[in-house]
Amino acid sequence: MSANDKPLSVALVEDDTRFREAFSRAIEQAPSLRLAGTAANGNQGLVLLRATQPDVLLIDLDLPDIPGVELIRYAAKNLSGCDVMVITVFGDEKHVIESLEAGATGYLLKDSLPADFVEQIHILRSGGSPISPTIARQLLTRFKPPSPRTQGAEDDAHLSERETSVLNLVSKGYTHAEIAGLLQVSPHTVLTYVKRIYRKLQVSSKAEALHEARTRGLMKN
Amino acid sequence: MQERAPTQHRLGSFRGLFIATACCTLWGCVSGDEQRSRVEAVEFIEISPSIEGQGKSPPIRLPPLPQSGWSEKALPDIITRPGLSDVLTNEHVAQPWATRFYRTRWQAPSTTDRFAIYIPRYHTTVGRLAVYVDGVLVQSDERQGWNSPFFAFFPPTSASSSGDTYEVVVALSLAPHGGGSLSTLQIGAADDLQSRYRIRRFLQISAPQIASSSFLLVGIFGVAFWWSRRHEITHALFAAIAAANFIRCLRYSFSDPAMLDGWFWWFVLNASAWLIVFGHFLAARINDRHYPRFNRVVIGGITLMSAATLAIPVLGMLPHTVAPFAYIGQYLLGIAVAVAMTHGAIKARRREGIMIVGAQLLIYAAGVHDGLIQNWGQGVERVYLIPYGSLILLATFLYAILRRYSTAIRDVEGMNASLETTLIERTHQLESTYAKLREVEREQAVSGERQRLMREMHDGLGSSLMSSLVLVEQGQVDRDGVAQVLREAIDDLKLTIDSLEPIGDDLPTVLGMLRYRLGRRLESAGIKLDWRVDELPALPSLNPTMALQILRMLQEALTNILKHAQAKSVRVETAAEADRLIVRVADDGKGFDVEGKIEAPTGRGISNMQRRARSIDAQVEIASSDRGTTVTISLPRTAARPENETSS
Secondary structure, eight states, X not given: OOTTTSOEEEEEEOSOHHHHHHHHHHHHHOTTEEEEEEESSHXXXXXXXXXXXXXXXXXXXXXXXXXXXXXXXXXXXXXXXXXXXXXXSSOOHHHHHHHHHHTOOEEEETTOOHHHHHHHHHHXXXXXXXXXXXXXXXXXXXSOOOOTTTTTSOOSSSOOHHHHHHHHHHHTTOOHHHHHHHHTSOHHHHHHHHHHHHHHHHHHHHHHHHHHHHHTTSSOO | OTTOOGGGGOGGXXXXXXXXXXXXXXXXXXXXXXXXXXXXXXXXXXXXXXXXXXXXXXXXXOOOOOSSOOEEEESSEEEOSSOHHHHHHTTTTTOOXXXXXXXXXXXXXXXXXXXXEEESXXXXXXXXXXXXXXXXXXXXOOSOOSSOOEEEEOOSSOTTOBTXXXXXXXXXXXXXXXXXXXXXXXXXXXHHXXXXXXXXXXXXXXXXXXXXXXXXXXXXXXXXXXXXXXXXXXXXXXXXXXXXXXXXXHHHHOOOGGGOSHHHHHHHHHHHHHHHHHHHHHHHHHTTOOOHHHHHHHHHHHHHHHHHTTHHXXXXXXXXXXXXXXXXXXHHHHHHHHHHHHHHHHHHOOHHHHHHHHHHHHHHHHHHHHHHHHHHOTTTTSOOSHHHHHHHHHHHHHHHHHHHHHHHHHHHHHHHHHHHHHHHHHHHHXXXXXXXXXXXXXXXXXXXXHHHHHHHIIIIIIHHHHHHHHHHHHTOOOHHHHHHHHHHHHHHHHHHHHHHSOOTTOHHHHHHHHHHHHHHHHHHTTOEEEEEOOOOOOOTTOOHHHHHHHHHHHHHHHHHIIIIIOOSEEEEEEEEOSSEEEEEEEEOSOOOOHHHHHHSOSSSHHHHHHXXXXXXXXXXXXXXXTTEEEEEEEEEXXXXXXXXXXXX
């Protein structure tokens, strides 16, 4: 799907009124975006998601009634075409990793300039929003380096060599465009790598949860 | 003393003495037989010189004896021929060998046809005993025994026997100045007497031999123990006592003439004295009593005695001429040691001590008993008791070893238990100490972190907000200006938070964060960013404080470029040198007078950078010309953990 076909529908779940209004205005002003609806808490958000089935969900993790992560999981599981973007003040590691594991594929800083903000939604849609260097560093530590046997093969538990290179360059502060140049691939390919990394994070977190459940005896084989 | 009433010497009279030996039952089962005669009165004559001469074998046939000169003699007969006083006064010199003949007629009962004669005890210093029945030698004692009972069968039918009456003559030869004794004779059914003889032999010779041998084994154990633990003198004394006891007891069982040379007698005579001295040392050690002067006297005395008795093996003197002096010395020694030991045991009140001393006193009593038999002829038919001292000593030592062993095991068990308790206590103490220490460390860390954040808020966010407040109140700024100031404040805050993220020891990630936060501001100001951050070796000393100081220095450099440099592009690059990592920020702006800025600062920018660099042992260099400014930050690689350079 191309951004030019029709505007992306965006749902917004945010309990802070002023931010909600500021984001709503920015979405409405962007021709490529359409505001599907807004919600001030998690339950309203669920209703909104079921009713509108948006292309993009913008969500604050810190909701008054239910944790934002729950909504992210719901969207990731039930809305196949929906990309989830977390709204966070600082993009700090704990919150970001948690929401990426739940199924989010990007995050948005609250102080983003309006112009950035629209652009980032499109970047998210075409791949994954940029990972901060700190989080890239965390992901490199988290995923084991590919073993010689599995190198090059598609593997959900390990990062490929290219994916590792992308994360490595991200952690040093390089932009997606610079990475594309350094790796001699197109910017779009870099975005594909990033999206794949997000997906693997989600998969690996599920695998971890399964493994943990087994070892604790919560589940039978 | 020869006139003593015979009834005093019945075998039954010493039965009570053997209760401790557990042999009384054996004894009891053969007493009360009617098929024997106990001869307590005989005809007696002494002929000098002896019939066989100087210790030769007695003749096969009894030589003709004088018809007259016989007298009545009650048995036992105690012969005190030489006497101690005679030895001392040299009146014995001309004394010849002599033979005493004891004659009795015995009526054989009709119920039995096999007879024997049994003599429980006789004693002749170096002479012999021979028994003649109807004038024919039945048997003579070839072994010069002094502790061995005598037993001999009668010939079934004697040619010269007159009917059922036999003439029995016992001939006892006596050496010059050698004494002797003869107990009652027992003549009767062979089977009965033989079993009596065997029991007597067992009690008198075999049992003591077994006891002293067993004790010697314990002594060997003592030596082995002492060999591995030389400071345990007690065990060596055990061994010495066992050895001395064994030697002393040899005389009760050894009667092979070949062995009875001077050295044998020297050892046997002195062993008793050594035993007394070793026993004294042992008791003193166990009771922890020390008698240095007494010990010197005792050692001196025993050395003298041992040296004096060397006369037997070296000068060839006859043992029985020397023995009385040795015995007197031993009795004196024994009395002195007994007093000292008893005193020590009473003072110390230790169970082992009392037992050891008690055992020795018992043996002393046995020694007196045996001395009365041997030297004064009292109760000749009694069994010597000193050999049974081995049993008492053995029992006492075994008890002491057992007690010591079980005490040691109990001690070890107790020690293990208490060690375990102590260990648990110590572990708890350590744990609580560590917990306190951790708490203190945590508090210190928290307090340090709190101070750092406060300083950051005060210098960074606080001052930004304060200056924007002043600007807004004075109405000097428009909306964009306020937004600009607030963005800077938020950037400050983000960098502070970023510095707290766990990034390990990776400097490029710190630089990456800087670009992530500030890169957009450079780009929106139209400045091209030439990012050349390479793979760098690990920086082990990199912690949140250091990361924040590096971020602040670079932030300061970039802010200066934004505000003053009018640059078109900025290059950020890294390099690794042997002992340091380099971060360089170079712009192509108009530059400034570095010297002038440092001497007359208009802001706190440069001095702040230098203060921050100093606080993390880093160096900052600023070089500027009209073609641009270069800020170089050098970070030492080997500050904290130089051995960790190669980690990721």
